[in-house]
Structure formats: C-alpha cells, structure tokens
Amino acid sequence: MVSLAFHDVSHTYEGSGRVVRALDALELEVAAGEPVSVIGPSGCGKSTLLLLAAGLLVAAAGRVEVGGALVAGVRRETALILQDYGLLPWKTVAENAGLGLQVRGVARDERGARVAQALERVGIADFAHAYPGELSGGMRQRLALSRAVALDADLLLMDEPLSALDALTREDLQDVLLGLWQRRGHTAVLVTHSIEEAVYLGRRIVVLSPRPGRVAAVVDNAAMGSDGYRSSSAFYERCAQLRELLAGEGAVHPGTALETPVTVQS
Amino acid sequence: MNAVRWALGYVGAIAILLLAWGAVAAAVGSPALPGPAVALEAFVTLWPELWPEILVSLARVLAAMALGTVFAVPAGLALGRSARADAVFAPLIFVLYPIPKVVFLPVLLVLLGLGNTPKIVLIGMIVFFQILVTARDAAKSVPQASVLSVRSLGASRWQVARHVVFPAALPEIFTALRIGTGTAIAVLFLAESIAGSNGIGWYIVDAWGRIDYPAMFAGILAMALLGVVLYELLDLLETRVTRWRVAGQ
Numbered sequence: 001m002v003s004l005a006f007h008d009v010s011h012t013y014e015g016s017g018r019v020v021r022a023l024d025a026l027e028l029e030v031a032a033g034e035p036v037s038v039i040g041p042s043g044c045g046k047s048t049l050l051l052l053a054a055g056l057l058v059a060a061a062g063r064v065e066v067g068g069a070l071v072a073g074v075r076r077e078t079a080l081i082l083q084d085y086g087l088l089p090w091k092t093v094a095e096n097a098g099l100g101l102q103v104r105g106v107a108r109d110e111r112g113a114r115v116a117q118a119l120e121r122v123g124i125a126d127f128a129h130a131y132p133g134e135l136s137g138g139m140r141q142r143l144a145l146s147r148a149v150a151l152d153a154d155l156l157l158m159d160e161p162l163s164a165l166d167a168l169t170r171e172d173l174q175d176v177l178l179g180l181w182q183r184r185g186h187t188a189v190l191v192t193h194s195i196e197e198a199v200y201l202g203r204r205i206v207v208l209s210p211r212p213g214r215v216a217a218v219v220d221n222a223a224m225g226s227d228g229y230r231s232s233s234a235f236y237e238r239c240a241q242l243r244e245l246l247a248g249e250g251a252v253h254p255g256t257a258l259e260t261p262v263t264v265q266s
Numbered sequence: 267m268n269a270v271r272w273a274l275g276y277v278g279a280i281a282i283l284l285l286a287w288g289a290v291a292a293a294v295g296s297p298a299l300p301g302p303a304v305a306l307e308a309f310v311t312l313w314p315e316l317w318p319e320i321l322v323s324l325a326r327v328l329a330a331m332a333l334g335t336v337f338a339v340p341a342g343l344a345l346g347r348s349a350r351a352d353a354v355f356a357p358l359i360f361v362l363y364p365i366p367k368v369v370f371l372p373v374l375l376v377l378l379g380l381g382n383t384p385k386i387v388l389i390g391m392i393v394f395f396q397i398l399v400t401a402r403d404a405a406k407s408v409p410q411a412s413v414l415s416v417r418s419l420g421a422s423r424w425q426v427a428r429h430v431v432f433p434a435a436l437p438e439i440f441t442a443l444r445i446g447t448g449t450a451i452a453v454l455f456l457a458e459s460i461a462g463s464n465g466i467g468w469y470i471v472d473a474w475g476r477i478d479y480p481a482m483f484a485g486i487l488a489m490a491l492l493g494v495v496l497y498e499l500l501d502l503l504e505t506r507v508t509r510w511r512v513a514g515q
Contacts, residue, residue, distance in 0.1 A: 079418070079419075080415065082414065086411055130513070147419075
C-alpha cells in the first residue's frame with residue numbers, strides 16, 4: 001500500500017479574467033491503507049485535491065507525494081473515479097472495465113481474466129457484453145469501480161462517486177466500496193457531500209474550509225468498518241458531530257449538495 | 267420486423283412519388299416530361315448501357331467521399347482538441363468554408379484534364395470542408411469527464427483520441443456524410459455533364475442533346491438510384507459502427 005501527502009499545497013485557476021484560489025497551504029497526510037473522507041462547503045477545492053493526487057493537475061505551489069515520491073504525472077496504480085462515472089458509452093461493460101489495462105498495454109488474455117474477475121467482484125458479471133446505456137445508475141457505478149478493481153489500484157481517489165444515486169442504491173454501493181477496501185486494503189480518498197457517507201467510509205474525516213480550501217478539522221472515526229456500524233449510536237453521534245463542525249464552517253446545510261464544478265484544461 | 271417496416275416504407279414512398287409524377291406529367295403533357303411508365307420501361311430496356319455508367323459515377327463519388335473523409339476527420343479532430351492549432355487554422359477555415367467550391371470546376375478541368383481526377387478532387391474538396399467543420403465541433407464538445415477519466419488511466423494523447431474523441435465524434439461525422447451525399451451527387455452531375463464522356467451525368471445530358479427524353483429519364487432514375495444506394499450504404503455503416511447508440515434506448 002501507498003501513502004499520500006499534501007505539503008503546503010496551494011492551487012489557483014485562471015480563466016475568463018478572474019483568478020480563483022482553490023486550495024491554500026493545504027496540509028494533509030493519508031497513511032498507507034487508510035480510508036479518508038473529505039467533506040466541505042461548495043467550491044472548497046475538494047475536486048482539485050483529487051486531480052492533484054491523480055497527477056492530472058500540477059500544484060501551483062507545494063508538494064503532493066504518493067508513497068513518498070513527488071507526483072509527476074499519472075501513476076499506474078492510482079485509480080480516479082469521477083462523479084459521472086467516466087464511462088465510455090461506445091464501449092461494452094467488459095471493454096470499459098478493461099480500458100485501464102488496455103491503455104497500459106496488458107495482453108488481451110490477461111486482460112480478459114482480470115476483467116472477468118473484477119466484474120464478478122462488483123456483481124455485474126452477467127452484463128459483460130451490454131453497453132453502459134443499458135445499465136441502471138447503480139450498475140454503472142459498479143462498472144466504474146470494476147475499472148479500479150481490474151487495475152488492482154493501491155490508491156483509490158473518488159470524487160462524489162455516488163451522488164447521482166437514490167438512497168437505497170447508494171447504501172448498497174457504499175457497502176460495495178467498504179467490501180472492496182476491506183478485501184484489498186487500498187489507500188482511499190473519498191470526496192463527498194454526504195455526512196453519512198463520509199462517516200460510513202472514512203476512518204478519518206477531513207473537513208475543508210470554504211474557498212480557498214484548507215484543512216479546518218480532522219475527525220477520527222476508528223469504529224468505521226465495524227459490523228452494523230450504520231445503525232449504531234456511535235455512527236449517529238459521529239454524524240451529529242460532523243454536522244455541527246460543518247455548520248461552523250458556515251457553508252453546508254444538511255441536504256444541500258451543490259458545488260460549482262471545477263473545469264480543468266486538458 | 268424492422269426490415270419489413272423499412273421495406274414497406276420504401277414501397278409506400280415510391281408509390282406516392284410515382285403517382286405524383288404521373289399526375290404532373292399528365293397535366294404538363296410535354297414529351298420532355300414523360301410519365302413514370304415510359305421512364306421505367308426505358309430504364310429496364312436501357313439497363314445494359316446504364317449500369318456501366320452508374321458504376322463509373324458510383325466509383326467517383328465513393329472515391330471522392332473517402333478521400334475527403336480520410337483527410338478531414340483527423341484534421342478536424344486535431345483542431346477541435348488543440349486550442350493552439352485551432353487559433354491558427356480556424357480563421358482560415360471560416361474564410362474558405364462558405365466559398366462554393368464548385369466554382370473551381372473550370373480551373374480543375376484546365377489543370378487536371380477531363381478524366382476522373384478533377385471530378386474526384388472537386389467533390390472531395392466539398393466533402394472535406396463539411397466533415398472538417400463537423401469533426402472540429404464534435405471534438406470540441408467531447409465531455410471533459412470522459413477525457414479526464416481516460417487520462418487518469420494513463421492514456422496518451424493518441425489513446426485519448428482513439429478511445430474517446432474519435433468514437434464520440436463518429437455519429438456527427440456520419441450525419442455530415444449523409445448530408446454531404448446530396449451535395450456530392452449534385453456536383454457530380456454538374457462535373458460529368460460539363461466534361462468527359464462517361465458517367466450518369468454525361469448520359470443524361472447526352473440523351474437530352476439527342477432529344478431522347480425516355481433515355482434522359484432513365485438516366486435521371488439511375489441518378490436517383492445512385493443517391494438512394496449511397497445513402498443506404500452510409501446508414502448501414504453507421505448502424506454497424508455506432509451500435510452502442512441503439513443499445514441504450
């Protein structure tokens with residue numbers, strides 16, 4: 001497993017005549033194999049944080065390190081899962097799941113075996129030859145996850161992966177995510193707007209301040225992942241604590257899930 | 267079931283067309299506008315001399331469309347994805363695009379002779395610009411999330427083009443091709459009727475000169491057939507390569 005660290009990281013976007021400061025002197029360390037949730041008000045730079053960690057953006061200032069090494073471009077064992085799944089509608093389920101392997105030049109036979117196993121693990125093996133357009137929202141998100149599973153990623157970066165799903169499907173997928181982490185033990189950063197999701201899936205919960213984003217608070221959540229955690233009183237207390245913290249940050253009201261999308265130049 | 271409905275639609279459309287044609291021909295009452303019965307009879311009896319001309323014309327249009335597409339798609343996609351290249355070339359394209367390329371026919375005939383080359387080049391040019399502009403716009407509107415998600419997998423620029431930009435632009439490229447078919451055949455008729463001694467365009471004008479109106483109409487029918495065949499070929503190809511679009515509905 002691999003650690004992730006942000007040291008004194010600042011980032012600004014320039015465009016259409018104005019400068020937006022997304023992150024300001026961010027300090028954050030994620031231990032190897034640790035699942036961390038990141039939560040904060042709209043536009044606090046949460047997505048920027050993930051793009052920096054994925055090597056798709058270069059920080060204007062400061063150091064982003066994965067496994068102690070400076071991030072300089074896309075890393076083979078890092079998987080990024082985006083809000084709208086990032087699936088390609090013209091590729092079948094199996095082709096989508098195996099795209100990362102294909103791009104990395106993994107031979108067809110090995111690719112087939114790993115894809116089959118990954119689809120099995122996220123529970124959509126029966127749909128290998130369907131197109132994403134034929135899947136429900138929950139199944140599409142499972143497919144997006146299967147890409148990371150097929151890659152055997154040791155660092156999973158997720159940008160509100162479940163925000164478009166209905167409540168039941170969402171809890172279902174949270175369990176899938178938890179199961180994958182318990183099995184693989186990867187390092188995980190989950191950006192979310194949902195307090196319950198942050199508490200259910202983060203061993204530590206990082207609260208960011210309004211733009212420009214800094215770490216406003218870190219909540220330890222050692223009971224995460226224990227049996228029946230979702231219905232335990234500890235879970236509800238943690239949620240209440242987090243809600244209070246966020247209200248203190250002044251920008252999040254429970255139930256709102258709005259964020260100005262961050263645009264990135266390719 | 268779909269094939270049956272498709273065939274029924276075609277038969278119905280042709281029946282309506284023939285009825286309207288017959289009515290207009292009867293009303294006009296001129297030998298220059300024979301009714302469908304006369305034209306169809308001529309088409310059947312003249313088929314042995316018509317089909318080689320159809321093949322010549324078909325080959326010219328196909329070659330021109332292939333040539334135009336092969337150059338336009340990569341160029342258009344590159345412009346759509348590279349702001350720097352677009353800044354340089356887009357103004358040039360917008361100046362050239364509205365110029366009716368057909369006015370260059372005389373120039374091409376002088377420079378390239380009376381054979382296949384000037385006709386293919388002219389039609390190819392027209393198709394090139396239509397596809398170029400479409401491919402550029404389509405590449406521009408590729409969702410950034412798709413590009414990012416594939417880049418995060420470690421894809422190179424070339425792999426992004428192959429897995430994301432090209433397939434995303436395909437439906438719009440096909441639409442441009444189908445619209446281009448009509449223009450291509452119209453220009454083909456003009457080019458063949460002005461210069462050369464073969465092709466359906468030449469055949470129509472030649473029959474006209476001989477005041478052989480049934481033969482002229484047999485040629486017109488052949489030209490119509492050419493258009494329908496091309497259009498259906500493109501449709502078939504599109505359904506083949508963009509199967510995923512039907513799957514989601």
